[in-house]
Amino acid sequence: MTILIDRDHGMSSPALVPAEGDLARDHAGAELTIGLINNMPDPALKATERQFMKLLQAAAGPRRIRFHCFSLPSVKRSPEAKWHVESEYSDLADLKRQRFDGLIVTGAEPVAPELDQEPYWRDLTDLVDWARTNTRSTIWSCLAAHAAVLHLDGIARRRLPAKCHGIFDCEAVTGDPLTHALPAPLKVSHSRLNEIVESDLEQAGYQVLTRSALAGVDVFVRQYASRFVFFQGHPEYDALSLQREYLRDVGRYLVRERDNYPHLPVSYFDAATEEKLVRFEKQARHQRHPALSNELPALNLRADIAAGSAAAALFRNWLQYLGADADASVLAR
Numbered sequence: 001m002t003i004l005i006d007r008d009h010g011m012s013s014p015a016l017v018p019a020e021g022d023l024a025r026d027h028a029g030a031e032l033t034i035g036l037i038n039n040m041p042d043p044a045l046k047a048t049e050r051q052f053m054k055l056l057q058a059a060a061g062p063r064r065i066r067f068h069c070f071s072l073p074s075v076k077r078s079p080e081a082k083w084h085v086e087s088e089y090s091d092l093a094d095l096k097r098q099r100f101d102g103l104i105v106t107g108a109e110p111v112a113p114e115l116d117q118e119p120y121w122r123d124l125t126d127l128v129d130w131a132r133t134n135t136r137s138t139i140w141s142c143l144a145a146h147a148a149v150l151h152l153d154g155i156a157r158r159r160l161p162a163k164c165h166g167i168f169d170c171e172a173v174t175g176d177p178l179t180h181a182l183p184a185p186l187k188v189s190h191s192r193l194n195e196i197v198e199s200d201l202e203q204a205g206y207q208v209l210t211r212s213a214l215a216g217v218d219v220f221v222r223q224y225a226s227r228f229v230f231f232q233g234h235p236e237y238d239a240l241s242l243q244r245e246y247l248r249d250v251g252r253y254l255v256r257e258r259d260n261y262p263h264l265p266v267s268y269f270d271a272a273t274e275e276k277l278v279r280f281e282k283q284a285r286h287q288r289h290p291a292l293s294n295e296l297p298a299l300n301l302r303a304d305i306a307a308g309s310a311a312a313a314l315f316r317n318w319l320q321y322l323g324a325d326a327d328a329s330v331l332a333r
Contacts (some may be wrong), residue, residue, distance in 0.1 A: 039108035042081035059315035074120040107143025137227040145230035157194040166266025168215040189237035234310035
């Protein structure tokens, strides 16, 4: 899948992002080539494509972006999702035959007890090694971030006592260009069972850029020949992503695919919805049956989550970083 993204190219998406006019404009410059290595689980596969395309469109200003989609071949897929990847995505071997300014690498659904036992571990670590010297910058998201720091520096993620799930207020803790003009507070979606501890990152030479008092480290970086940017959260998530995950986990509880009823996402549903969901949880624990999912109440989100505006600003800064060398190359011609 290769798509040309510019401000005149309309793409429908549910992503929660600001209108085009709300973002500061860059001067037109050289075209950028961005690759998305989309390893998200099958139900989120197409949504992840749309979310990142919409974010790049909102962040790019007048700059044009050639956007290529890939997926690690070792990620297990349903027949339908496998057909989509094979018919719409570029072959991963093409990645090393082209020149990419930046990469975005998503996480994948864990299927093994340890990261280095995952069936996609070798493909993912090979990608880490290649990206270090063949991109200007690469973004590693969620599980991909955890896998990358384990491979690079032996930093093991730690299991959380409960899932970190919700919209969290983060703050910039450095004057790095990536955090320039970010909204305060920076509202970011997190959805994970594990974390990388800040002290472990600092000891290994990583720089933390944003953190949350409740969710811990959010964005951190390390400079190689490529600038590696790591997200523990999901700034790309659209307004309904956490809702879909929560309802999926409720469904898994009702069909006894998981033992524990999921916690409500933090700072996500409005107060009336939370009250309804607490009552539904009591009913589900008492009458655990798949058919009960038909009785879930209508869900309304808080009015102030606005995660997409923060993500668009963050990606605008990332594209400006990628574009600096590209613009210089154009001027030198």
